[in-house]
Amino acid sequence: MKMNKGVEWAVHACTLLAPLGQGRGLSLSALADYHGVPVPYMAKQMQLLSKAGIVSTSRGQTGGYTLAKAPAEISLWDIKQAVDGATPAFRCTEIRQQGPCAVPRKDCKAPCAIAAAFARAETAYRDLLCSISLVDLMADVSGHASAQHLADIVGWYQDNVTVLPAKSG
Amino acid sequence: MKMNKGVEWAVHACTLLAPLGQGRGLSLSALADYHGVPVPYMAKQMQLLSKAGIVSTSRGQTGGYTLAKAPAEISLWDIKQAVDGATPAFRCTEIRQQGPCAVPRKDCKAPCAIAAAFARAETAYRDLLCSISLVDLMADVSGHASAQHLADIVGWYQDNVTVLPAKSG
Numbered sequence: 001m002k003m004n005k006g007v008e009w010a011v012h013a014c015t016l017l018a019p020l021g022q023g024r025g026l027s028l029s030a031l032a033d034y035h036g037v038p039v040p041y042m043a044k045q046m047q048l049l050s051k052a053g054i055v056s057t058s059r060g061q062t063g064g065y066t067l068a069k070a071p072a073e074i075s076l077w078d079i080k081q082a083v084d085g086a087t088p089a090f091r092c093t094e095i096r097q098q099g100p101c102a103v104p105r106k107d108c109k110a111p112c113a114i115a116a117a118f119a120r121a122e123t124a125y126r127d128l129l130c131s132i133s134l135v136d137l138m139a140d141v142s143g144h145a146s147a148q149h150l151a152d153i154v155g156w157y158q159d160n161v162t163v164l165p166a167k168s169g
Numbered sequence: 170m171k172m173n174k175g176v177e178w179a180v181h182a183c184t185l186l187a188p189l190g191q192g193r194g195l196s197l198s199a200l201a202d203y204h205g206v207p208v209p210y211m212a213k214q215m216q217l218l219s220k221a222g223i224v225s226t227s228r229g230q231t232g233g234y235t236l237a238k239a240p241a242e243i244s245l246w247d248i249k250q251a252v253d254g255a256t257p258a259f260r261c262t263e264i265r266q267q268g269p270c271a272v273p274r275k276d277c278k279a280p281c282a283i284a285a286a287f288a289r290a291e292t293a294y295r296d297l298l299c300s301i302s303l304v305d306l307m308a309d310v311s312g313h314a315s316a317q318h319l320a321d322i323v324g325w326y327q328d329n330v331t332v333l334p335a336k337s338g
Contacts, residue, residue, distance in 0.1 A: 001172050118172075
């Protein structure tokens with residue numbers, strides 16, 4: 001079982017955007033530069049986040065990405081789902097309907113016990129990721145950061161945060 | 170996120186072996202036939218289960234697979250792990266150590282908050298699968314099966330279960 005690697009970059013990018021508040025953002029190149037990752041790959045994750053309504057983007061010289069919702073309303077599950085999809089990891093192919101003792105289709109209205117068990121585990125996984133918002137992550141990151149690291153970030157924000165143009169229409 | 174498809178077949182195979190008790194088993198071809206799946210693919214899952222100590226195998230005319238442990242001691246996690254591996258789905262590449270505000274390696278003894286959050290979710294997933302044994306699955310399957318289906322299975326067992334040769338040495 002392997003998650004799309006883009007999830008890690010997407011969560012880092014959202015965590016970096018989280019303290020800015022709406023109306024302020026970061027350009028794609030700044031986001032890529034901060035994380036030391038190639039622009040095209042960062043672009044791909046930001047497009048997926050945008051499509052899922054997690055970030056919004058404005059174009060032009062002062063354009064950039066900003067969170068489309070309050071950080072408390074964006075969970076790790078939202079980001080995981082945006083980049084990696086929400087298809088269950090365990091996919092039931094209805095093996096019980098095959099072979100010499102096949103269960104007739106009409107008796108298969110309830111999910112197979114095996115599929116149901118994996119679904120319960122995936123629900124536990126999802127519930128935990130739903131319970132962690134970007135606010136929790138921000139607190140965790142800044143609570144563990146050294147004074148020097150926090151100073152570095154503040155300096156970087158000063159050089160890179162852009163005020164986004166007011167939305168028209 | 171996608172689980173190895175073999176997990177589904179492996180769990181079905183173990184659930185079919187579970188009621189037999191030690192000393193009785195099923196040949197590879199019987200296991201494949203029951204599930205309506207190709208022998209080579211079933212063989213691959215059984216080899217992985219054998220390597221993980223979940224089933225044991227005996228060779229020869231009356232050879233076959235049997236559970237290597239009591240059904241109560243085999244969890245869905247054991248089977249998932251045997252076939253799909255136990256590598257975490259979220260793999261941290263230490264993005265925090267990259268870019269202009271890189272956290273120095275010496276300050277990265279604790280896991281990144283983002284990796285830690287995903288690890289908590291994977292622990293919840295694993296704990297749930299660990300809590301479900303083959304005994305639970307057997308009860309679930311037979312509790313929902315029709316009388317006809319149970320009769321079919323009993324008949325099929327009568328035709329296919331082999332008494333395995335006693336282990337030498």
